[in-house]
Amino acid sequence: MxxxxxxxxxxxxxxxxxxxxxxxxxxxxxxxxxxxxxxxxxxxxxxxxxxxxxxxxxxxxxxxxxxxxxxxxxxxxxxxxxxxxxxxxxxxxxxxxxxxxxxxxxxxxxxxxxxxxxxxxxxxxxxxxxxxxxxAVIDTNIRRVLSRVFLGVESRGGAASPVERALANRLxxxxxxxxxxxxxxxxxxxxxxxxxxxxxxxxxxxxxxxxxxxxxxxxxxxxxxxxxxxxxxxxVCTAKSPLCEACPIADDCAFLKAGRPGLGERRTRPRQRFQGTDRQVRGMVLEALRALPANAVLARNEVAGLWKDHVQLDACIASLDDDGLVEMLPDGSLRLPR
Ligand code: SF4
CATH class of the missing domain: 1.10.340.30 (Hypothetical protein; domain 2)
Structure with missing residues (x-):
């Protein structure tokens, strides 16, 4: 074996x-x-x-x-x-x-x-x-489990390390x-x-x-x-609260044996808050466009009413346009791309 x-x-x-x-x-x-x-x-x-x-x-x-x-x-x-x-x-x-x-x-x-x-x-x-x-399929969940069970340490996020890749291939x-x-x-x-x-x-x-x-x-x-x-x-073996008491391989887990050192520690930055971010504003603009009947446009004044910080709003609309997710019309209205 x-x-x-x-x-x-x-x-x-x-x-x-x-x-x-x-x-x-x-x-x-x-x-x-x-x-x-x-x-x-x-x-x-x-x-x-x-x-x-x-x-x-x-x-x-x-x-x-x-x-x-x-x-x-x-x-x-x-x-x-x-x-x-x-x-x-x-x-x-x-x-x-x-x-x-x-x-x-x-x-x-x-x-x-x-x-x-x-x-x-x-x-x-x-x-x-x-x-x-x-x-070998190597995603965040697999890296976390293999690192905990076989190396006894947390996988630290970011790109997969050569050690993690080698481990996944070997196992x-x-x-x-x-x-x-x-x-x-x-x-x-x-x-x-x-x-x-x-x-x-x-x-x-x-x-x-x-x-x-x-x-x-x-x-x-x-x-x-x-x-x-x-x-x-x-x-079961989630990032912050692994359910070790319900885990089928708990007896073989080096991380559990070691007292779960550094549980939840990650190398990557914590996730950015959502409220007030460009992601939220972009999402609101797209949501308003999705809610329109087919082929309808969002008039300029309706666009302006979506978010009170117009500098941020304009920047987000420009980035959506760059990504090909919206079309800006000459009169300032918006629509989804055809
Ligand atoms: S015993 Fe705990 S840390 Fe180890 S694999 Fe199972 S859930 Fe994850």
Missing amino acids: TESGDIALRLAAWWEANARDLPWRFGRATPWGVLVSEVMSQQTQMSRVVPYWTTWMGRWPDARSLASAPKADVITAWGRLGYPRRALRLQECARVVADDYADELPHDYDALVALPGIGDYTASAVMSFAFGERI LPDDGFTDMADMVVRGSGAVEDAGDAGDAKGMNNKARSGRRPRARRRERPSVVWNQSVMELGAV
């Missing part, structure tokens, strides 16, 4: 019993749907993403449909997910996938990471969660790890041949294998490891 073998087994059992039933999990979404979920989940809690993702995939189930959508609709559908530039980057990504890859997400890390708005984390997550490939279970594979198969729902087409749009009823899951598909050990470590970091 490997260094992490016993821990991987316990995490796999915990995952089977406790994984949140998010609609893009367990082989129920297309690779494109998985990518959309990952982009939406950056900076936003997964539980908040679910209604947005479900509506989005119902409306634009594949890259081609998103690619041809009006920008105003895309920005409006992004709603309150935050950091709305992500919506436009996702549409740029959709155009490349539709035009250069015949509407199929490439099954290749280098091609994925070359897509607009797709970084190492998202490309790795798609390779693992959508395509089942053995690759990734081999897909021939039969104890874990057996457990995963026992715990998973059977897989049946695809026949009826009852799934919602964007769901995986045309999976390349020609088969679709009845409940859960069989996942490889490396995929279960990535998902279970990430999930543990999201719901």
